[in-house]
Amino acid sequence: xxxxxxxxxxxxxxxxxxxxxxxxYTNSMFxxxxxxxxxxxxxPTFLISISSIKDKNExxxxxxxxxxxxxxLSLHIVPSQPGDSAVYFCAASEGPPSDYKLSFGAGTTVxxxx
Amino acid sequence: DVKVTQSSRYLxxxxxxxxxxxxVQDMDHENMFWYRQDPGxxxxxxxxxxxxxxxxxxxxxEGYSVSREKKERFSLILESxxxxxTSMYLCASSPRGTGFSYEQYFGPGTRLTVx
Numbered sequence: 001x002x003x004x005x006x007x008x009x010x011x012x013x014x015x016x017x018x019x020x021x022x023x024x025y026t027n028s029m030f031x032x033x034x035x036x037x038x039x040x041x042x043x044p045t046f047l048i049s050i051s052s053i054k055d056k057n058e059x060x061x062x063x064x065x066x067x068x069x070x071x072x073l074s075l076h077i078v079p080s081q082p083g084d085s086a087v088y089f090c091a092a093s094e095g096p097p098s099d100y101k102l103s104f105g106a107g108t109t110v111x112x113x114x
Numbered sequence: 115d116v117k118v119t120q121s122s123r124y125l126x127x128x129x130x131x132x133x134x135x136x137x138v139q140d141m142d143h144e145n146m147f148w149y150r151q152d153p154g155x156x157x158x159x160x161x162x163x164x165x166x167x168x169x170x171x172x173x174x175x176e177g178y179s180v181s182r183e184k185k186e187r188f189s190l191i192l193e194s195x196x197x198x199x200t201s202m203y204l205c206a207s208s209p210r211g212t213g214f215s216y217e218q219y220f221g222p223g224t225r226l227t228v229x
Binding site: 002004006009034036041042043044045046049089091096097098099101102103104105106107 | 118123145147149154155156157158159162164172173204206208209210211217218219220221222223
């Protein structure tokens with residue numbers, strides 16, 4: 001059973017507007033949460049992460065919010081750009097991601113319209 | 115820059131064949147991982163290795179084995195390929211411990227088709 005769920009398989013957004021991607025998890029032992037971005041024919045690349053001791057982490061246009069009580073996290077991209085069109089995977093681990101296995105969601109395909 | 119390379123981008127094999135997928139990383143990482151990616155399921159961990167000659171089962175190890183004889187190389191072996199092993203296979207590596215960077219770095223993937 002998947003412990004990390006991304007319930008929206010796709011998202012279409014106008015260039016310049018905000019993209020909000022959602023992710024839910026069931027395992028209360030998860031301590032680290034990451035977002036990866038994947039273009040076709042390439043491997044996933046790390047985007048941004050957050051540990052469970054924080055509720056927000058920001059890196060340029062990307063912000064991740066964590067709500068531990070709801071077991072929910074979201075990724076905000078502001079403003080959205082055409083180069084942001086990709087598949088975004090939410091992932092979680094019970095310890096430092098370098099040393100623990102990652103559990104991934106099914107992914108959300110983002111399309112940014114010009 | 116971290117580089118993770120996989121031996122083939124595309125591979126077509128027949129049912130029952132033994133298949134080797136090779137992964138090499140050039141950053142002296144201790145940890146290496148094999149995932150498969152399927153539509154609607156995301157990435158699922160097959161096997162991982164924390165050190166040379168060490169291996170641990172992931173979430174879906176059935177039908178697969180691995181080999182890590184050298185630190186930089188991690189091989190995934192399909193002993194007898196079946197059509198349900200048609201998938202995108204992704205290798206990843208990471209340094210042990212948090213340090214300044216603690217994500218996993220992925221290779222470009224191998225699209226395997228078993229007919």
